[in-house]
Amino acid sequence: METPIEWLQRRLAERGLTQAEVARATSIDETAISKMLHGKRNMSAAELQRLTRLLEGSPPATGFGEGAAAFQSAPDTRAPIFRAVATASGDWLLERASPPVNMKERPPGTAAVAELYGFHAPDRKAWPRFKTGEIVWVDPAHPVGEGDDVLILSKLPKRTALKAALGEFVSATASKIEFIDYGAREPREIPSSGVTRSFVLPRFGR
Incomplete structure (x- = not known):
């Protein structure tokens, strides 16, 4: 199953957007976006909502309805x-x-x-x-x-x-x-x- 991070990587590649462009459009810090793409930072619920609006996709279900603390994945290997x-x-x-x-x-x-x-x-x-x-x-x-x-x-x-x-x-x-x-x-x-x-x-x- 595709993870939220994999979804983000795929949609950025499909849309041809740079990290700087995504940061400007979503008001998410560019450093935070870079860490997400490198698997070193999880997304918060609010960040996922902004990215979903920009990238016009349907990310996998992650339990974000319970707040940002609900999504705590295992360390990425x-x-x-x-x-x-x-x-x-x-x-x-x-x-x-x-x-x-x-x-x-x-x-x-x-x-x-x-x-x-x-x-x-x-x-x-x-x-x-x-x-x-x-x-x-x-x-x-x-x-x-x-x-x-x-x-x-x-x-x-x-x-x-x-x-x-x-x-x-x-x-x-x-x-x-x-x-x-x-x-x-x-x-x-x-x-x-x-x-x-x-x-x-x-x-x-x-």
Whole structure:
């Protein structure tokens, strides 16, 4: 059965609305909406009513008639999966600003990782580290050390999607980041301005 959170994710995707647009239309804080979509916050009865009016759907029955306290789901053991695509130029783009496309069970040992998220490797660019379609799990809060798998995200002009590169972390200074790009199979240096680096969980059995 579809949960209220899954209903919200589906309706946002169907309507093509951003979190900011929903926040403005419903007067619900954008941070609260983000936490709902990531499964880290439940909806109150009042919030569900506002979202229902905006999204014009019928959410699953949850017992909201008894007030907000009636809906207290068990802790969500899943984490969000965001859309990633490969471009004609060979780059990866990650849609972190859009609602998740799915929720998947977390890998073992990650229950306490609050910001964990994933995406499906869109092609063979990171082979043999990651197969096409395999989930790449990312922990933005985990420190990245030499030799770790790292996800490098760069902003693009006039785009909400982020350019994504996957590789082996070498070092970082205030001016540059060095890593071995799995796609290019060679060391790279990029300016650190406007770039974020995030720890990628090792594949099981590595």
